[in-house]
Amino acid sequence: MHQRTDWHDLPESLREAIAARTGAVLAARTVSEGMNSALSAILDTTNGTVFVKGIRTGHPGIVTQAREAMINPHVQPVAPVLLWHIADTTGWDVLGFEHIEGHHPDYAPGSPDLPAVLAAIDALGNLPCPDLPIKDATRWRSYLDGADTEPLSGETLLHTDYNPSNLLIGDGRMARIVDWAWPTRGAAWIDPCCLLVWLIASGHTPEQAEAQVSQTRAWATAPPAGLDLFARANVRLWDEIAGNNPQDWTRRMATAARAWADARLVPLSR
Structure with missing residues (x-):
């Protein structure tokens, strides 16, 4: 920081x-x-x-x-x-x-901000992924012990960091997404998953969080095995982040990632 x-x-x-x-x-x-x-x-x-x-x-x-x-x-x-x-x-x-006049979204259950955030994910998913030297979804490979990362591959432009400070909600029906430090090319359903972990950290159960992000178009394209793979990667990613930067919010994210993996019965020892 x-x-x-x-x-x-x-x-x-x-x-x-x-x-x-x-x-x-x-x-x-x-x-x-x-x-x-x-x-x-x-x-x-x-x-x-x-x-x-x-x-x-x-x-x-x-x-x-x-x-x-x-x-x-x-x-x-x-x-x-x-x-x-x-x-x-x-x-x-x-x-x-x-300058965008607005507020950062509240991710708590029942928040009126959630539809605008989901609309932003849908809008981003509709944009073509440019032919630029951006990150690829295989960047999560190091957290998967050599597992096949093919399910993460795709041609959708992703943001991948849905910290609420990276979104602004103004007068429109869609949030604006800021802080594009990690633009990534990959499977369309990855961005809903990145939001999902934040929703759990903000008070949703894993089932509630999945129900929220299932309202995005991209979620319907998610293979269960791909979701399990990404859940496992997120546990290891957030454990690493919380270990290197032990703050309340990083610990909450690590706990949320593990709760999602547990709910999906993902074996974490593999």
Whole structure:
């Protein structure tokens, strides 16, 4: 997780470079949600409001900035529009996006936000997967002890990180998906599964969570063996994340992943 840097603590040269693209900055609000950016702020400018996120150029996480810039033209209108990109000129790599006024969804059972999130997954699933060097679903191979990952393969563009801080619900009927650090090519049903674990961590039973994501079109394409395979991978993935970064939310996710695998009677020793 990055330590946040406020607008007025940025180098003057960077603030000037941003203002050259946005107009004079009248006010700046640091955004606390999210973990992958040192700079995360909403800027009110003479030309309107923009959202900016950035990482210092020496940080290994800078690769995620390039991924977001690369994929953004291909994920409209599901994601906010990237307006500009400042790279390698000020010691920072900064992306400027259209500002979306909205709230992060509540994933609790009965939440009125859930239909908008499911609609966003359906909308993303309808977009063509671009011919770009993005991740492949075989990236979960290391958590599967050499098992055949063919069930995970596919030609659907996936987001894969349904942390509620990565979605915004405004006035429309569909959530907007942000933070495209891990765009992935794979089976269409993987994104509903990624959401499913978050739903369990937010209070759904595994059966309730599956019932929710079954409302997406992609869920109907999921082979039971593929679901079992992905459930096993998620247990190991979230155990690893919680072990390396032991926080309440990572432990909840690890517990949720295991609850889903247990409900599916997935043998975890294989």
